[in-house]
Every structure is written in structure tokens, then in C-alpha cells.
Amino acid sequence: MNEPLQLISDFQPSANLMQFIEISILTLLLVVSIAMLRMRRLFGVVMLSGIYSFLSALFFVALDAVDVAFTEAAVGAGISTILMLSAMLLTARREKPFVPGHAFLALLVCVVVGGALVYATFDAPLYGDPMAPANAYVGQAYVDRMAVEISMPNIVTGVLASYRGYDTMGETAVIFTAALGVMLLLGLGSERGGRVVSDVPPEPEASPSSDSTAQNSTAQNSTGQKSPAPTANSPIGREDAP
Amino acid sequence: MMMFVAAATAILVAMGLALGRALIGPTLYDRVLAGNSFGTKTILLLGLMGFITGRPDFLDIALLYALMNFIATIAILKFFRYRTMGRGMRARTLEARKTGGSDG
Known part of the structure; x- marks a missing residue:
């Protein structure tokens, strides 16, 4: 029983540093997921989900699950981003406006299920426990x-x-x-x-963090390329042109 | 050890800055660039974690991340240039532009 403790104390400084890095990664994950929930522009959500995948792959490496991290990086950050963009072509580019309401039942279900999951983790073996069934x-x-x-x-x-x-x-x-x-x-x-898609026309200056439509409209024609008529149906990239 | 701490702090701060740009970035290209540079910071932090734990074998995975980052960025930019995924899109998009209609 003394041996693993000795091993840990040998690596104490680097263990502390790794702990700091892990906590920072988890904080960033939290920030990214809350931002994904609040963002209405779907392209921003796609980019944030790519960032989320990179972060979680990093966290998997920190937990020594290198193969999972490999898969997460390849699938989450690589393929999923492209698939999400392809899916965005088939739908509108903006999420529907959020209607505030009170879904107490959903909140209750989430709290209960989350509490049960957290309670279940108390029975799980500690990280790196040599006597855990998976290791033993x-x-x-x-x-x-x-x-x-x-x-x-x-x-x-x-x-x-x-x-x-x-x-x-x-x-x-x-x-x-x-x-x-x-x-x-x-x-x-x-x-x-092969589908006809009608986007929700973007409301002008919906939120301060969304986009700069006025600035774009002046700079739009400077790219030198012929862009299609700016109707509400015109596809992705129009209002975001440099 | 101090060097590791300094490097980790610097990379994490840079990740936070890139994340902030991805959150507030007014134009699309800000977001693309923020995602790309966030991926680069991920690669750096991955290599650093390998050296902190004394096992720099993870550099292989860092290479894979770099490739993934590159491919994803190219795909996104291509997507916004041609507005489609898949093959033969360029001819069709140009044709649609010539006829002047929206290609939806």
C-alpha cells in the first residue's frame, strides 16, 4: 500500500501542473458548451463544436485514453464539422428565436437524472486504482x-x-x-x-455579438467576384462576406 | 519545471483568447481563424503534456491533430467559396451564377 503513494509523491510537481491543466481544460469546456447553447448563429455553433471536440480530445489524452482521443480528434473535430456544415446547407442558417418559458418538468428530470449519475460515480473505482476490476x-x-x-x-x-x-x-x-x-x-x-431551402431572414442587428451587417454591406463588393443576387434565399456566406 | 508552468500558462491564456475571438468574432473569417488557431494551441498543449508526464510519444497524435485541423479549415473555406460539399460543384455553381438565379 505504501508503494503507489511513494510513486505519486515522486511525481508531485508535474502532477500538480497536470491537475492545473486539466482543471483549465474543463473550465474551457464549460465555457464553450454554455456559449454553444446561447449562440443563435449556426455557423458559430459548428465552429464551437469543433473547438469543443479538440478540448475534449485533449482531456482524454490527459486521462491517458489516447485511442479515444485519437477517435475524438478525427471524428469530432474533422468529420463532424464537415457533416454539420453539410447539414447546415439543408436547413436555415439561424436558429429560431428563443421563446422564454418555464419548463419545470424538464428541469426536474434533468436534475434528478444528473443527480443519479453523480451519485453513481461515487461507486466507481478511483482513477488509476490498481485494484479496480478493469485493471486487476x-x-x-x-x-x-x-x-x-x-x-x-x-x-x-x-x-x-x-x-x-x-x-x-x-x-x-x-x-x-x-x-x-x-x-x-x-x-x-x-x-x-437538390432541395429548395428558405432561410429565416436575419433580423438586423439582432444582438451585439452577432454580426456587423452594415460593415459587411460596404465591403461586400470589394472581393471582385460576382455574387448572386442578395435575396433572402441566397446561400451561406453572403452576409458574412469580408 | 518553471518552464513547464510558464509554457502551460501561456498556452492556456492563448487558448482563452482564441476562444474569445470565436465567441464574439463579428465576421465569419474571425471564427474560422479562431477555430484554426485554437486547434494549433491544442497541438502545442498536447505536446507539452507529453513532455510534462515524461512520455513524449503523444507527438504522433499531435501530428494527427495538425492534419485534422488543416483538413477541417480547408473544408470550411472551400464550403464557403463554393457553397456545396461534394464533387462537380464548381461547374454547377458557376453555371448558377451565370444564369443569375439563386442556386437553392
Whole structure:
């Protein structure tokens, strides 16, 4: 029991620094998610969700879950941003105006479920606990037998590709089907999926943080390119032109 | 150790500044640039975390992040240039501009 404590105290300064970094990352995550909730412009929300993915991937690395961080960076920050933009082509560019109301039932459900989840984490093993079930029995068996049985240098790859091979094959089929469905929904390769979309006309100077329409209208024609007639139907990028 | 603390603080402050620009950025390009530079700060912090914990193996992942950041930025800018995703869009968009109608 003394040994792990000794190990921790050896790394105390860097552990403190890592703790500081982790707390900062979590604070930034909180700020980004609240901003995503409050922002009405969908493009800003897409950019913020990319930032959120980068932050959470960073946090996964801090927790030593490198493979999860890899997936989060590739899927969350890379593919999801592009898919969200494609989906934005099919809808309006602004969220509908928020109607303030009192949804007490929803608040109650959220509080109860959140409290139950937090309560459930009290039973979870501590981070890095060597006696946790995930570290003690099965995981240790994989670590011991991997070198003898399939001699792969990376244990995670070995479990995914060999011990859980059929499971991974099924997952791949599921992901392939999902990708097909998303591509059919978005109609990639055709403009706006062949749909006619009418955007909500932007209210002038809706909020101080939204955009600078007046400044844009003067600078719009300086790009030298012919832009289509600025109707309310004209697609993304018009009112944001430099 | 002091160097690590200083570097981490500097990178976190820079992340906060980029985030602020993404939140209040008046034009679209401010937001794109803020997202891009936030990704760069992520890569820096990832490398720094690798060196703090004494395992700089994570630099591979930092490379992947850099690629992802690049691809996402290119995709976003291409999207706003041609207003579509997918292939053959340039010809169609130019055609739509020539006819003068909106391409919706």
C-alpha cells in the first residue's frame, strides 16, 4: 500500500501542473458548451463544436485514453464539422428565436437524472486504482497473454483486432451503414441535396455579438467576384462576406 | 519545471483568447481563424503534456491533430467559396451564377 503513494509523491510537481491543466481544460469546456447553447448563429455553433471536440480530445489524452482521443480528434473535430456544415446547407442558417418559458418538468428530470449519475460515480473505482476490476483481472490477463498468444506490440490494437475481432467487424458494418445513410440524407454531390431551402431572414442587428451587417454591406463588393443576387434565399456566406 | 508552468500558462491564456475571438468574432473569417488557431494551441498543449508526464510519444497524435485541423479549415473555406460539399460543384455553381438565379 505504501508503494503507489511513494510513486505519486515522486511525481508531485508535474502532477500538480497536470491537475492545473486539466482543471483549465474543463473550465474551457464549460465555457464553450454554455456559449454553444446561447449562440443563435449556426455557423458559430459548428465552429464551437469543433473547438469543443479538440478540448475534449485533449482531456482524454490527459486521462491517458489516447485511442479515444485519437477517435475524438478525427471524428469530432474533422468529420463532424464537415457533416454539420453539410447539414447546415439543408436547413436555415439561424436558429429560431428563443421563446422564454418555464419548463419545470424538464428541469426536474434533468436534475434528478444528473443527480443519479453523480451519485453513481461515487461507486466507481478511483482513477488509476490498481485494484479496480478493469485493471486487476481481465485486463491484466490480456497484458500477460498478449505477447505469448499473438505478439502484437500494442495491446489495444491486439484486443480490437484479434480478441474482439468479430465484434470489431460488426462495428465496422454498422459504421458503414451509418455513413451510407448520412450520405443519402445529406445528398453529398448535389447542391443542397437538390432541395429548395428558405432561410429565416436575419433580423438586423439582432444582438451585439452577432454580426456587423452594415460593415459587411460596404465591403461586400470589394472581393471582385460576382455574387448572386442578395435575396433572402441566397446561400451561406453572403452576409458574412469580408 | 518553471518552464513547464510558464509554457502551460501561456498556452492556456492563448487558448482563452482564441476562444474569445470565436465567441464574439463579428465576421465569419474571425471564427474560422479562431477555430484554426485554437486547434494549433491544442497541438502545442498536447505536446507539452507529453513532455510534462515524461512520455513524449503523444507527438504522433499531435501530428494527427495538425492534419485534422488543416483538413477541417480547408473544408470550411472551400464550403464557403463554393457553397456545396461534394464533387462537380464548381461547374454547377458557376453555371448558377451565370444564369443569375439563386442556386437553392
